[in-house]
Amino acid sequence: MRIPRGGGRLLLATCLGSLFVLLLYFQSVTKAEPEGNPSLSRTGKSRRSPLQALYNGDQQMDMLAAQRSLQGRRELLEQACLGHTRKRRVLSPEDLKHLIVDDKHSLIYCYVPKVACTNWKRILMVLTNGGRYSDPLDIPANEAHVTGNLRTLSEFTVPEINHRLRSYLKFIFVRDPFERLVSAYRNKFTRSYNTAFHKRYGTKIIRRHRKDPEPEALQKGDDVAFHEFVQYLVDPRTQREEPFNEHWERVHTLCHPCLIHYDVVGKYETLEPDAQAVLRLAGVENLLHFPTSGKSTRTDGNMAARFFKHISPLYQKKLFNLYRMDFLLFNYSMPDYLRS
Numbered sequence: 001m002r003i004p005r006g007g008g009r010l011l012l013a014t015c016l017g018s019l020f021v022l023l024l025y026f027q028s029v030t031k032a033e034p035e036g037n038p039s040l041s042r043t044g045k046s047r048r049s050p051l052q053a054l055y056n057g058d059q060q061m062d063m064l065a066a067q068r069s070l071q072g073r074r075e076l077l078e079q080a081c082l083g084h085t086r087k088r089r090v091l092s093p094e095d096l097k098h099l100i101v102d103d104k105h106s107l108i109y110c111y112v113p114k115v116a117c118t119n120w121k122r123i124l125m126v127l128t129n130g131g132r133y134s135d136p137l138d139i140p141a142n143e144a145h146v147t148g149n150l151r152t153l154s155e156f157t158v159p160e161i162n163h164r165l166r167s168y169l170k171f172i173f174v175r176d177p178f179e180r181l182v183s184a185y186r187n188k189f190t191r192s193y194n195t196a197f198h199k200r201y202g203t204k205i206i207r208r209h210r211k212d213p214e215p216e217a218l219q220k221g222d223d224v225a226f227h228e229f230v231q232y233l234v235d236p237r238t239q240r241e242e243p244f245n246e247h248w249e250r251v252h253t254l255c256h257p258c259l260i261h262y263d264v265v266g267k268y269e270t271l272e273p274d275a276q277a278v279l280r281l282a283g284v285e286n287l288l289h290f291p292t293s294g295k296s297t298r299t300d301g302n303m304a305a306r307f308f309k310h311i312s313p314l315y316q317k318k319l320f321n322l323y324r325m326d327f328l329l330f331n332y333s334m335p336d337y338l339r340s
């Protein structure tokens with residue numbers, strides 16, 4: 001039997017009233033919890049947890065190819081982390097706010113906006129919400145994002161967090177960083193209904209990065225150009241003032257992939273088979289299908305290339321440096337359209 005690598009073990013370092021600091025402990029877990037908390041399938045029979053299903057060798061033949069590519073991504077991530085992060089870092093509960101927990105199926109999912117996260121949240125609502133919904137697509141998108149509909153790891157106590165990191169299947173879905181960025185820009189700045197983003201970010205971007213803006217643009221913030229958005233991202237003041245909004249924050253910062261050892265790294269570029277693999281490991285592939293979006297407006301490489309054509313090489317380089325860790329950790333290369 002293969003022993004799963006640990007979830008990254010959290011030890012309680014100090015506990016001062018409500019302030020507690022969690023110390024991340026890099027040691028691989030030497031002992032898995034094979035029968036720690038066997039979950040029940042709908043038929044009431046004890047079954048293996050998703051984590052056991054992933055690491056315990058005897059999968060069906062057609063899973064093997066998929067398993068191998070998942071293993072390759074895990075190893076690449078591990079190597080990249082070793083090569084590019086120097087210090088052990090301290091994790092706090094605040095760092096675990098993007099990790100959604102499904103206690104029933106022993107799953108932890110770190111959500112990354114613009115990487116099919118609405119559909120993953122819908123799936124997890126069906127899995128955790130005891131029968132209220134059976135079809136993910138019955139759940140309106142805005143309801144999937146209501147905080148409180150799903151539990152996050154940050155809500156648990158330190159021993160509860162440790163137990164879950166050790167024994168649950170932890171998964172994440174990532175995407176080419178620049179395609180994700182173009183997708184975020186299109187969604188938040190080119191759709192007239194996103195007035196909250198226009199007010200909150202658009203007005204500031206126009207004030208700082210446009211010469212002689214019209215008073216109306218300054219007031220509404222609804223016509224930010226992509227190059228202005230890029231200038232905003234690479235402006236050192238931006239991150240000094242507050243963290244990036246989660247729609248353009250780096251996966252490295254949202255999900256801490258060098259501190260939390262993800263068992264499955266899914267990719268948006270192979271969303272359907274990767275989602276299917278996770279559902280299969282969770283033992284729910286016959287109950288649920290990952291919603292496939294037939295959206296023709298999806299941002300792809302060609303579209304990203306069109307947006308980047310108007311960005312100067314200097315700013316392309318700055319932007320690449322900003323998202324460098326996401327490129328390295330998840331095996332994305334500098335896009336072709338930037339190299340020329």
Ligand SMILES: *[C@@H]1O[C@H](CO)[C@@H](O)[C@H](O)[C@H]1NC(C)=O
Nearest residue numbers: 069071072073074076331332
């Ligand atoms: C990394 O990306 C390259 C180029 O796309 C690919 O050939 C290789 O298989 C990838 N490696 C892993 C471990 O996914």
